[in-house]
Amino acid sequence: MPRTRRSGCPINLTLEQLGDRWSLIVIRDVMFGNRRTYGELLEGSEEGIASNILADRLEWLTAAGLLARRADPDHAQRRIYSLTEPAIQLVPLLAQMGAWGRRHTRPSKALSVRAELLEQGGPPLWAAFMDELRHLHLGAARPARSVFAELQAAFEKATARPAR
Amino acid sequence: MPRTRRSGCPINLTLEQLGDRWSLIVIRDVMFGNRRTYGELLEGSEEGIASNILADRLEWLTAAGLLARRADPDHAQRRIYSLTEPAIQLVPLLAQMGAWGRRHTRPSKALSVRAELLEQGGPPLWAAFMDELRHLHLGAARPARSVFAELQAAFEKATARPAR
DNA sequence: TTGACCACTTGCGAGTTGCAAGTGGTTGAA
DNA sequence: TTCAACCACTTGCAACTCGCAAGTGGTCAA
The missing domain is CATH 1.10.10.10 (Winged helix-like DNA-binding domain superfamily/Winged helix DNA-binding domain)
Structure with missing residues (x-):
């Protein structure tokens, strides 16, 4: 490159x-x-x-x-x-990429679940997720809410049952 | 590719x-x-x-x-x-890319003006811009507000006076 | 001691990039 | 009617990048 x-x-x-x-x-x-x-x-x-x-x-x-x-x-x-903090600030960008891909490509159902949740949650959810990433990657205090666990649970639920 | x-x-x-x-x-x-x-x-x-x-x-x-x-x-x-409509829906993605680039790279002042305006305006401004793009590219009715003109005016103002 | 693990590195053929020059049809002025 | 400028690309080619497959050398656990 x-x-x-x-x-x-x-x-x-x-x-x-x-x-x-x-x-x-x-x-x-x-x-x-x-x-x-x-x-x-x-x-x-x-x-x-x-x-x-x-x-x-x-x-x-x-x-x-x-x-x-x-x-x-x-x-x-x-x-x-x-x-790093700059990478954590890519959350909104990745959320928008997921949202666009979900609408305009043919993604698999299971792999779209996280993108869907991020889209529905919008900026407040992104902020909560970024706080959690600062905990996981930068040593900040653990926030009350675990968006990561929510995303993971939704993903696992979607993979357990085949797409309907 | x-x-x-x-x-x-x-x-x-x-x-x-x-x-x-x-x-x-x-x-x-x-x-x-x-x-x-x-x-x-x-x-x-x-x-x-x-x-x-x-x-x-x-x-x-x-x-x-x-x-x-x-x-x-x-x-x-x-x-x-x-x-096309899918491309017009890239406005939020490009706005986020501009916002990230403005914060985490060293962009030129003049070329950052549009990104700054898009970031400040947020989703309502993006929606107005998308409506205008639908007019310019898809033949939809001309909306009342011209975000395009606003962006262009801000850019031209910034290029007229050197960055301070 | 030994076999698995770990984070890469190397070799190489196929594909991509980007500069520079060329192509062939169209337009507008003389 | 002629012809130079314009228009949207194409072509040739050298340099670079990609990605598969295999290899490297240190570390860990039994």
Whole structure:
């Protein structure tokens, strides 16, 4: 990817950071799937990301300040990836992408449940989710509400029963 | 670009349609710059899109149902591109991209004015803008408010005086 | 000690990007 | 009627990127 500064337009600059076919997929998996290591991201990938592409994107996203990497205290070679505040602020963008995709593509029912909930909940739900991500990734206090658990429960309910 | 269906996730499917470095740039220029022909898009491109890439993306976006192409009644070889309803519904997504880029990248002042206005106006402004795009591109009635003119005036004011 | 695990890295063929130049029909002025 | 400018692309090509498959070297648990 040529990551040169083509123009100073904020939409363009967002595209230059995230406008490829994998970066946002990785952030989505860390954010909604709470996958925190290379192995979890590689094995759990719905889209089947290749190992070299994953390594490249983790490197790029870390350098860009969207992910932070630290050692696992319990396991010398394992490294834990966390979302940074800029990445957490992508929640509204990902919610809009999910909402658009739900309306204008043919997504699978099960994988749309989270997008639907995020759309219905709107900005207040996004804010609650962002607070929870700050707890999970930045060490902030645990908020009262767990949007993550709500999304997960809805997803699991949808996968338990086949789409009707 | 391999445009295969990697998964049924709505975020992924949105990325598969728009997740490259040029598609959204083209839509942005049609939407906010009201560039309606190949030549206008090529000449006016802030980012300097190459002619073959532009031709490829116009073809792809038309096939994907995001742009519509029709002949210009006044000029046999000129073709006019319009946004379709799905593309108009990208307004909230582009607004969020602009908002994120404004906060987390170093955009130029002049090119950030529109993003700032869209962010301040929020969903009501987006809705008004979408109504106006339906007028400009789909032949709907002209709405009372012209968000397009407001954005354009703010942009021109910002370019007239250098950033302070 | 040994086999599994972990986070990548390497090799390579196929595909994509983007610069520069070219194509062929259309328009408008002389 | 001629012809240069315009219009929407195409083509050629070198450089780069993608993604599959296999490999690397350190670490952990039994």
